[in-house]
Amino acid sequence: MFFYFLLQIISARGSLEDLYLVPPYVDGKGKSNVVNFLGDFSILSYGGNRHIKLGFIYPDTRGAIVYRNQVGTDKFVIDTKVNLNAVSKGQENNGMLIFFNKTDNVEFGSMYGIKLDTEFAVALDIKKGLEVVIKIFINNKEDSSKTFNFMRMMM
Incomplete structure (x- = not known):
């Protein structure tokens, strides 16, 4: 049943890549099918500590991620980690x-x-x-x- 549901999602959306922002975050050319990256950002796509960093430590830097696909209003989950070190x-x-x-x-x-x-x-x-x-x-x-x-x- 799960695989049938998975196939329905893939056929309706084209691929699972359009649904989630997960490592490696971007393709080989640095593009994402899921989000637009704006401003100052860096992406570590491969290796042990994969992450997206928005903005930098020096003043007046800012970065943004804007999700390309519409998020449904029924139910959604956002998992994020904020590092204050x-x-x-x-x-x-x-x-x-x-x-x-x-x-x-x-x-x-x-x-x-x-x-x-x-x-x-x-x-x-x-x-x-x-x-x-x-x-x-x-x-x-x-x-x-x-x-x-x-x-x-x-x-």
Whole structure:
């Protein structure tokens, strides 16, 4: 039954590559069939620690991933890992934004690096030290805000 379901997905969508962003993330020419990469980014496609890095440690860098395919509104899952190891007390106003919108037309701007009318967004904003603020936006308005304080653990 599982293989029948898998074949139905492949025949309807063309391939599983159109559904997930998984290593190696891009083809041999550095292109992805799943997302558009914008701004400053690097991709480690092969080897032990495969990852996509958006933005860099120096100021005024920003990167983005915009999913090309429409995400259904019934149910979806996002797994992400945010690495705060490189954050020092001198760095602030770094972070990331996960947003959902009816268009894939994205421009850089002042709302956590993007300029668009956002239907729904979740922002992780790193303030001084390791203080992280999580904000929710609905139709471009902040709905709620909660602050979490993280302590750096030394091993």
